[in-house]
Amino acid sequence: MSKYYVDKFLFTVDRDPELLRRYKEDARSFVATWEQSIGPKLNDGEISTVHALTDEEREALVNYDYVKLFEMGAHFFLNLTIFIALFDEDYAKKSGPLSFQREFASKLSSWIGKEYPSVAI
Secondary structure, eight states: OOHHHHHHHHHHHHTOHHHHHHHHHOHHHHHHHIIIIITTBOSSSOBOOSOOOOHHHHHHHHTTOHHHHHHHTOOHHHHHHHHHHHHHHHHHHHHOTTHHHHHHHHHTGGGTTSOOOOOOO
């Protein structure tokens, strides 16, 4: 897993409302766009050619598969916060406050008592 690149995706998209909106509206198209033009950007003048998402990472991001991302070692906090930003409001309308967080915790409950996947790069 290219943990750095997945974490960079989670971090940059979560902190930009426009990127977050685009990701929620059309994940497949957005992930491809991000990987080709946003992710490689190191700063205003430099582009990296070193990093790329694996097929497994790309599909997990496209499918909003936060459990798979967690299991592959994506940073827990970055993983949680982007999906709260994406889904908390929708879940709260149906099931009340913190309902998405409860689902997130429930889907990761099999990890209780186990050593979490390393987030080391």
